[in-house]
Amino acid sequence: MEDKLNSILADAREALAKTNNLNELNELRVRYLGKKGSLTMVLRGMGSLSPEERPRVGQLANEVRAEIENILEQRLAEIKRKVKSAKLAEEKIDVTLPGTPFLIGHKHPLTAVQEEIENIFLGMGYSIEEGPEIETDYYNFEALNLPKYHPARDMQDSFFISPEVLLRTHTSPVQVRTMERTVPNLPVRIIAPGKVYRRDDDATHSPMFHQVEGLVIDKRITFGDLKGTLQVFAEKMFGPKTRTRFRPSYFPFTEPSAEVDISCGMCDGKGCRVCSYTGWLEILGCGMVHPRVLEMSGYNSEDVTGFAFGMGVERIAMLKYDIDDMRLLFDNDLRFLAQF
C-alpha cells in the first residue's frame, strides 16, 4: 500500500510537470484527488490494513495528498501566468496608429483676443458695458466734443443711416451712455467692447472692425494712473518685458491725448520688419477725459477726472498672431480659423 501511494505521487508529479493547460490540470486533479481518483481508491482500501499500519499509511496518504495539492497549486499559478502573458502578447496594438478623431472647433481669433483683453480688465475691477451699434449723431459725436463740421470728424469717415443716425465709428458712445446712467455716482470703471464701422477697406482697414474702449472716472484720477494702467495691460497682453511709450496726440474727447506704442516683441525694440524698423508698435489711443465731455454727461469736471482709452482688436490680433492682412479676419476660411 505504501508503495502504491508512493507510485501515485511519482505518477502525479510526472503528469503534472508535463501538462501546460488548465483543462488537463483539472483532469489530473480529478484523476488523482477526485472521488474516483486513484488516491481516493487507495484510501478506500485502508479498511484492510492492520490497526498498527493504519496511522502510518494514513499519514503517508495525507502527505501524498498534500504534496499533490501543493504541486497542483504551483502548476496552476504557473500556467495562469503563462496564459496571461500569452494573452497580453496577443493584445498588443500599434500605439502609433492615429487616435479616433475628436471634432474640435475654434473661437474666432478676434473673439479670443477680445476675451483676453476683457479678462485683463475684469481682473482690475472693470465691468463690461455694451451699447447700440447704430447710434445717434449726438452719442457718437456731439457728446464727445465733436460738433458738426469739426475737422476731427474726418478722422472717422462714417456710414450714415440718416442725417442724425449712423453706424457708430467707435465704442465711445457707450462711455457717454454709461456716464449718463451712473452720474453722480463714482467710480466708473468700465470697458466697452464691440463692433464699430468706418468707410475704409484695405489690407490694414476693414469697414467693420472691433474696439475695446475703457473709461475710468473718479475723484482723483491722473494721467499717471492712465499710464500705469496701460503699462499693466501691455505687460499682461504682450509679456512682462513689454515697455510702453506715450506720444502726444489729439482726440476731441480727451485732453491730454496720447498714442501708445509698445516695444516690438519681435525684435525686442531693436527694429525689424514688423515694427517698420522703429522698435515700436502703435497699439492704442488714450487720454484724460475732456472736461466738456464730463460736463455734458453731468459730472462736475472740477471735482472728478477720468481717463479713457481705445484699442482696435484687429490690430492686437494681427500683432499677436503675425497676420499681415486684416481681410483674412473676415474671410472666415476654415483652414485659417482652424489655426487658432
Add this chain to the structure above:
Amino acid sequence: MRVSYKWLKEYVQIDVPPRELAERLTLAGVAVEAIEEPGKDISNVYTGKILKIEQHPNADKLVVCRVTTGGDEELQIVTGATNVREGHIIPVAVVGARLTGGLTIKKAKLRGVESRGMLCSGQELGLDPDTMPEDQAHGIMILPADTPLGVDVKPLIGLDDAILELELTPNRGDCMSMVGVAREVAAIFNKPFKMPETDVAPTVDAAGNNVKVDIEDPALCRRYVARLLKNVKIGASPAWMQERLRAAGVRPINNVVDVTNYVMMELGQPLHAFDYNKLKDGHIIVRRAADDEAMLTLDKSKRELSSDMLVITDPGGPVAVAGVMGGYDSEVTPETKAILLESAYFDPVSIRRTSRDLGLRSESSARFEKGIDLTGCRRAADRAARLLVDMGAAEVVDLVVDNYPRPWIEKTILLRPQRVYHILDLQIPQPEIADLLIRLQFQVKEDEKGLLVTVPGFRPDISLEIDLIEEVARLYGFNCVPNTLPVGSVTQGARNYSQELALKIRNFLATGGFSEVITYTFVNPRVFDLLGLAPDSQLRKTVALKNPMSEDQSVMRTLLYPGLLDVLQRNAKRQVKDAAVFELGRVYHPREGETLPLEVTTLAAAVTGSTPGGWNRSPVTMDFYYLKGVLDALLVQVGVNDVSYVPVTGAPGFHPGRTAAVICGETEIGIIGDLHPDVQEAYDLSRPVTIFEVNFDKLAGVSGNLRRYKSLPRFPGVERDLAVVIRNDIPCADIINTICRAASALLQEVRLFDVYRGKQVEKGRQSLAFSLKFQAADRTLTDDEVNKQIEKITGALEREYAAVLRS
C-alpha cells in the same frame, strides 16, 4: 505737411540730425511719419554745360552732346532728350555715378557712338515730376544760367536735404507752416525763433489806383487784406525758391504764383493773386453765392455754387470761391502787369462745407478749415510783397486795404499749478510751467491764483485751462509722468449674466467642433431674393446705409444665417466641404417711431457634410438630427428646461418638411431646420445644410434654471424595450408624450433607440423601438408592476395611434 530740414534752419537753430529732430517732434505731439532723403542714393552728379549738340549718325531720336564740367576735358554724351539746347547748364552723371533706383553709370556705346555719362532728368535724381516746372517734368533738368560748372549738383537742387513728413492732428493747423514747425522746434530745444522779413517800402504812389473791399458777411470773412503790386514781370522764380517749393511738394509755376504758395508754406496763410486789371473797378465784394450762381475755377471746371458758399466777387460776378480756389477769368497769366494780393481769414466751418460740397480740397482750404492766424493776414501780404520786390518781379503800390470787421479777441486763461498737478500727477514748480508756456510763445503773467496765460493768434485751438495743461505736458514729456494705478473704492469686475452666457455658449460650441465666424453685419439686399423671401416679408424691412461702400454691403442684416451660408459657399469653393460654423452677433430691425433700430443679439449655427472619419470610425453625417443634438446639449448646458420642437412649414429659406420651431416653456426662441433645396442651389452648395438661428436675448431669458440635486436611486430599476409599428406621420414627440401620460411616475426614462422603415413594415408606417426605464424610490419593482405599466402604455398607443406591438 512736408518740412524741409534745410529750410527750417532759416527760422531756428537746429543742432541735431534729422532723425533725432523727428523723434523729438514726435514725442512733443508733432508726429513725423517718415523722413525722406531724396539724395541718399545719388553720387557723382556734377553741373555741366552743353557746348555742342549734333545729330546722332545712326539714330533719328538721339543726339550727341559735347559737355564740359568745367575742366579741360570734354565729355561726349548721347541723349534722347529733346528739351536741351547748346549753352544749357544741366546735371551730368559721370562714369561711376549712382542714380536713384541703384542705377550706375558706365561707359557705353549707343548705336555705335561712345557715351561717357548721362544728362539727368529730375526724376532720375529722385525728384517728383509733379514738383518740376512743367517744361522739365519729363525732360532733362535745366539749371539756372549762372550755376558754376563742375560742382556737386546735390546741394544745388536740394538733394542734400531731408524732408520730414508730418502727420498732423486736426487741432494743429498752426503746424501747416514752416514757421509753425520752427516755433515747435524752438520750444522743444529752447532756442530762439526768427520770423521772416516782412518790411516793405512802397515805390509806387497810390494815386490813380483803386482798391476797395466790401465784406457782406463778416461772420464768414472776419478779415480781408488786399495789397496792390504793379509793374509785374512774370517769369520763373529763383532757384532757391523752386527748390523749397519742390521740397514742400509744390510745382513751381511762375514767380507770382510761386510767391503766394511759398508764403502759404512759410506762414500758413493762404494767399491769392488776382490779375488786377481783370477785376472790375478794383472792387472786391465778399458775399455768399446765390443759389443759381456758377463760375469757372482755375482748373477750368464749371462750379455750381450755392448760398452756403462764400465767394469773392467784383461788381461783375464771382472771381474766386473764397479760400478754396481762384477763378479762371482773373487768373495771373504771363501778360499780367498788376496783381491784387488777397490775404484773408475765412470761417473754418464754411470753408470745410464748401470744399466738401464742391469735392475740391486744396492746400488753401486745408489750412482755412483748421483755422489760421487771424492776426497774421497783413503780415503774410507784406511778406509776399517783400519777396516779389526782392526778386525784382513787382513794385509795391502804397495802397493796402485791411478790412477787419471781426478782430481777434485776446484770450487770457487762468492756469492753476495745482490743477497741473492734479491732472498730470507732476509737481512742476510754477516758474517752470511759465517757462514752458513762454517757450511756446504764450504770454504769461503771475497772479495770486496762478498763471494768467494769453494765447497767441496762431493757436486758435487753445481756449481752456486743460488745453494749457496739455501744452505743458507734451513739452515736459509724457514719458516723464510716473506710472501709477488708480486708488479709491474697490470695484468688482465681472461679466453680467448675458455676457457670461455668451462666453459659455462660445466655449461650448467651440469645444463641440464648431468654428466661430465673424461676418459683415451689412449685406446685399439681394440675399432676401436668394432666400426666397416674400416681397412683403418683414425681414425685407432693413436699416439701409445712405453711403455704403458697395451694394454688397448696403443694408444691415435682419437674419444671421445667410452670412453663414456665404462662409460655407466660400469654403466649398476652396474644397473645404465639411463645415460646422456658428456666429453670435446682432441683427437689426427698423422700429416705427423710434430713432434707433432694434438690435437683437442672435446665435446661428450651420452644419454641412460630415465629421471627419478615421481608420476605426466612420464619418457621421452632420444633418438635422446632428445639429438638433448639439442644440439640445447646448440648451441643457445653459440651464434651459422643457424644450420642445414643433414642426414648421413655410419658414423662409427652410425646408418645409424638415424645420421646427424651438420652444422653451412658452417662449419660441428660434428655428432649426434643413436649408430649402432651392436656397441650397441658389448658394451653389452641393450638399444639404442644416441651420439653427436662435434669439440670444430670449434664450438668456429662459436659461439659467437652477439645477437641483435628485437623490440617487437606492433600488434597482427595470428596463424594458418596446417596439411598435405606427403611422410614420405621427411625430415621435407625440408618441413619447402618450407613453408618459399612460404610465405612472414609475416610468423614469423613455429613450428612442431605433427607427425602421422598409420591407418589414408596410408602407406609410414605421417601427419605433423605445427603451423604457421604470424605477421606484422605495422598493424594487416586481415584474407584475412593470407589466401593468407596459400594458397601459401599449393600450394607449393602440387606442390613440392604432399602433401595433412588434415582438
